[in-house]
Amino acid sequence: MTERHPPRLRSIRTSQYVALALVSALAAASVWPAPGWARSLDSVRFRGTLGICAHPNSLPYAHKNGEPPGFQIEVGRALAEKLGVSLTPVWVISSFQIRRADCDIVLDAISNQQAQEESGLSLSKPYYRGGVILAVRPDSQIGTFRDLNGSSRVAVQVGSIASMLLNERGVPISTYGFQDEMLDAVANREVDAAIVTPAAAGYFNTTHEGHALRVIGPDEQEPDLVWNVSVGMMKPDKELRAAIENAMDQLQAEGTLERIYARYGMALHPPK
Template identity: 25%
Template structure:
């Protein structure tokens, strides 16, 4: 065999070897599709429903655990955006967020602007006074008094109905409680579980709840009027969480008791 023929044979074998090696390589597995993102707005200063953990800086609370569980059930990644409570509905209307969860009471007025999920929590308004105050015992006693509320809430709406009362509105619930502690107001009107959580964290030294709850309210997850499909999916996921026991686990974690039937 001539040298030229030998060289040509070696070249052909080399090319074939490369081609076979290429054919033998299995195609890279396709990367799993990233889950769709659910952009959720929340007023993250409303413990125990939503607040920022001081150590981890993560948003935690009953609402946060619930919406993450709902997102997981829907196969979506939840991204929480912190904003003032009175900015949630405008953000939904503008399409800046997909859903809002922030202990938001379902009301006829709000339902004109957004869709609500099925109720996921039953609450009511109560009043908080300083621990050394023994004169304010009922909502009737608040006539002519100074009342702190969170802007845009049902607590603010109801406080404004009290005769001759001076209403001071704050962006967050903690600001309202701080004003009470400083003596700037006589009482705070807010949701009962939020009031109870504040008092528990303060050890009952600064404030106390008095009187019977003024109202009975249901919380719902808000979505845009334009996105009825998302509202249906959230309702379906919420139903599943109640069936499989996950909702009860989250409820017990934050309130120390099983949810009412």
């Protein structure tokens, strides 16, 4: 499925969907090919490592110091193991400079080539269905996105597609910079609902035992708020692309992906 518009809901703590952009350089040019070169399966195996771009402080996605490491790092390690190599995180903070970062992959990339124009990533076949969801209190009467009306106040991120859609429908909104603030606002009864990612809501629930919010969606009746998710690859050759896709298929079939994401409170849905 291709979205009518590229999704723009891509910033959790500067960008926790695909938390990307160069913060650190890795290794010498003799070992790591220049970012403009095609990346081959042979070169990955020669180096003995797979480079993953990830944000250093963006749980549940990734975390540079301590435990848990984040699901992107855990999935990256499992993927690298399937390829017979280790994983090397390349810590980055924004998508604008991904072309300069010496990494091979980015996980949880939106499966829309338009949406990846600034990153220059090639996309694998999708491995789950993503988007945004509604988070409400357990006693809320809201059951779907269509229940949002003029009497509902909804937390949204500044400049997001969700904010635009709700404005068009006359639904009152409160804008926030970060998704954890939005979820706190729901829990504290400052708003009736929040439109956030499944990852943000799931992790909030795992870290707020006894105060979990109810999760609704993603809603396939809202095509601008749902999308498939892929592995983003930096200029892969066909052998590397095939190896990554085969490895992800194996991790899916074994239940490894489902178990990793579940540890962070997130349920995976099949792509469409």
